[in-house]
Amino acid sequence: MNAPFASSIPATASPLWKALSAYEVGPVDADLSFTQRLARENGWSLARATCVFEEYRRFLFLAVTAGHPVTPSDAVDQAWHLHLTYTRDYWERLCPDVLGQPLHHGPTKGGRAEGERFFEQYALTLRSYEAAFGPAPADIWPSARQRLNRDPEARRVHPSEALVLPRKWLWVGLSLALIVLLIWRLL
Template sequence: MTIAVEDLTGQGLIPGELFGRLVNRIAKEHDMPREFAARIMDQALAFLRACGENHRAPLGPSDLVDIGWHTFLLYTREYASFCERAAGGFIHHVPNDDGQGEGDSKKVIARTAEAIRSLGFAVDDDLWLTFEVKCNDGDDGCRASGKDGNENTDSNGK
């Protein structure tokens, strides 16, 4: 992955100590090199920041980026605080239990990567474009759910 000097990183969105704890947990629980776990967490944070923007179409994480999101959710206080700063409200995780809508996963991934890039964040294409999205943009999709009407709406659709 090549990151231009002017690109932002997701890592910069949270304190270094918290980032390190999240990365260590991913590496340990998923038996992967720490460097790879750091890439996953970085992209999860950039994804969550992009979810805080008003998008007309839903965003969703790749399988690997979803690992970072799941890990961050375990740290509820830090996650809730991050959501307030990054999105102005809690970003809910809505899982896709039945796998519907997986045919649209490449579109969702491309749209999500572009949303991240449009905010000036580096996009680790290997984590986004090589892997199918585990989530989709249908009603049953694993997606960010915040406050503004689509992927960023609360769970009641408000």
């Protein structure tokens, strides 16, 4: 496996990074911008979606420059999946005009060997990220263990179909119910 990205010039000074920094997905006159749609479809704030889009740009940079296959974080993968639905923009603008090459999305085939490969690939992606940009934000780029062992257990739930509460609320609710029950029994 190749070594992580290393260059004599900082990533942010490269022509590719300058092009990616200026790149926006989709038509500029759309009523709903790419980041607004990313926020809406993932239940994120616009600020979070904007940060994820910036990290997606960094992922694209690494995909071209790292010298090894790269694996996105779950949040960055959500941006990539959404971008792939903008097919003309992705294949007719991003790949030829910005990246200078095609970038295909290759999901796992499943199985233990694939899991190990993606684990190593993601860990190497984090090392390449750090070499190019400094430490990755942990809220968007979690450890390889979380990304490939815990994140796949997550389920996307439509808010109109389910009520999702944080676990801590469960304990608060149970505690309150127990207190009410004790008071009721004492009366």
